[in-house]
Amino acid sequence: MRSNFAILRQKMIAYSELTRLNRPIGILLLLWPTYWALWIAGVGMPALSVLIIFTLGVIVMRSAGCVINDYADRRIDGHVARTRNRPIVRGAVSPKEALAVFAALLLLALVLVLQLNQLTIALSLVAVVLAVTYPLGKRWHQLPQLQLGLAFGWSIPMGFAAQTGAVPAIAWVLFAANVFWTIAYDTLYAMADRADDLKIGVKSTAILFGRFDLLMVSLLYAAALLCLGILGWISHYPLGYYLVLALSAVLAAFIVRGARTRTPSDCMQAFKRNNGFGALIMLALIVAQASNVI
Secondary structure, three states: HHHHHHHHHHHHHHHHHHHHHOHHHHHHHHHHHHHHHHHHHOOOOOOOHHHHHHHHHHHHHHHHHHHHHHHHHHOHHOOOOOOOEEEEEEEEHHHHHHHHHHHHHHHHHHHHHOOOOOOHHHHHHHHHHHHHHHHOOOOOOOOOHHHHHHHHHHHHHHHHHHOOOOOOHHHHHHHHHHHHHHHHHHHHHOOOHHHHHHHOOOOHHHHHHHHHHHHHHHHHHHHHHHHHHHHHHHHOOOOOHHHHHHHHHHHHHHHHHOOOOOHHHEEEHHHHOHHHHHHHHHHHHHHHHHHHHO
């Protein structure tokens, strides 16, 4: 019995690593724009059922994306220092098992989205395409981080559709802000792997930007904040909203400064600090809605 329990425990740990449930930072970075969209669309009071479905959906789809990414990268992860101990590479999970887990997660996502309206269901088809094709982006083109931004931001039009039955122009402004932000933080993430990626021929914005990497990351943060400023102007948000955006800009500067050594550890730490950036944008939106109520 102990032996069987130990085997089961090791398998569960391997599945947790495969789906990255043991590293929730990716879930948080995907949840923040989802919550931004639901908060705006729901005018500070999103439907509880929609909030629960999207929260579970984010966890499920992020996990599915990690699984298919590891499956696609199973022959190259062993050549990258940060990924050489992933479950498929070390044999803890077979490729067939990974595909089965991916299929099960997609089925669960389907069950969740079928609880929503037809527009949201239609938009979810795009989300699946983005999730499935993202792992191949690093082989096809120099901007896989843009592809990730589209995938991570697609919960925004879906959130508006689920809450209001439509996708207004403001949703696309928020979507653009999130795409810029995602490219910024995922470039920092890619900077940690740049040396290995160059050896094995994997493409990324960290490689594309070269010695101008942190300058480009700074411009991307600025573009995201500009979009958020436009969103506030369109929505007639009060001064408090812009004050919190200013704090977000300070944090962005701190994040970029923290990566100036360009060492893998500092780049990863800078990447993780983006959870705070997402939280500050959420706070800005809460302040905006609270001021409108008052």
